[in-house]
Amino acid sequence: MKIKAGFYIGIAVVIIVGGLLLAMKGKDAVSQAESRKQGVLEAxxxxxxxxxxxxxxxxxxxxxxxxxxxxxxxxxxxxxxxxxxxxxxxxxxxxxxxxxxxxxxxxxxxxxxxxxxKTYYTDFYIQESEIDKLKVNQSVDVHFPYLAREVQIDGVVTSIAAAPQFANLRMSREKGQADLSMFLVRIAMESNADLLPGMTAEVRLDEFAD
Missing domain, CATH: 2.40.50.100 (RNA polymerase II/Efflux pump adaptor protein, barrel-sandwich hybrid domain)
Known part of the structure; x- marks a missing residue:
């Protein structure tokens, strides 16, 4: 009887630990996704x-x-x-x-x-909690993650909207959660032989110091 109880306790511990690990990994994935902003490259x-x-x-x-x-x-x-x-x-x-x-x-x-x-640009929508990481004339790395080999280009922030462009409604409406105000940010860069208008450009906000 004691052996059976110990067996069930062991299974419960494995499930709990596994759930915690998945939750932690899920939070990491969400955090990573939120820090990566994508836009379309334009000429x-x-x-x-x-x-x-x-x-x-x-x-x-x-x-x-x-x-x-x-x-x-x-x-x-x-x-x-x-x-x-x-x-x-x-x-x-x-x-x-x-x-x-x-x-x-x-x-x-x-x-x-x-x-x-010969100048490209891309627009990103950055949420209010992250917008203070960017300043006009700031140099930023722009990534192109879907090319056969990842390309990174030096970009410059040319404009930041003075007011939010829209509010992104959260899926959950728990007490204390507000809608996310999104600011339009434009980043310009010189053309490159690897790049074509319409490609996906990405900035990674976790590369910038707070």
Missing amino acids: EQTTLFYEKSPGRIVKISVAAGDSVKQGDVLLKVKSADEGEMDVLAPDDGVINRMAVKVGEQLAQGMAVASLQK
Whole structure:
């Protein structure tokens, strides 16, 4: 009888200890998930506007898909007032679209092209309890966990929302628990041969000191 009682006690101890270990592991997993924030990598886009004297396009030097450097000639415009003028690329990047064609008349303020810059960014939603870990102009490591080999890029915090963007409703509504206020944080980085817009980017808040 004593042996049977000891047997059942032993099983109970194993179950309790196993449950505690699973609970601890579960808490670790939740903590790890909460410290890792993911967003989608985006490329900065800009529309190029014609700002010079009205004139007629006499030459276009680039097409959609072409890479350009800052200062490259995109097109030439002949103006009655100023003669032949060059329209230059304001930044390094790739031409997404040309909105004009040779022979077209240009007026100030007309869109002539769209440019995908060589700068990427990603937006993260950071909860109120963690937002004090980040400051504008702070350097951060940005990870790309789903590539065949993990890539890490140096990023910079460019903006932090002045007010919460939304409240994330907790699943449990226990006394003392409040909804989580989430702040939008933008992190910029230079383009990299390993990266493409649409990839998953990740920051790990546990890498930052409190």
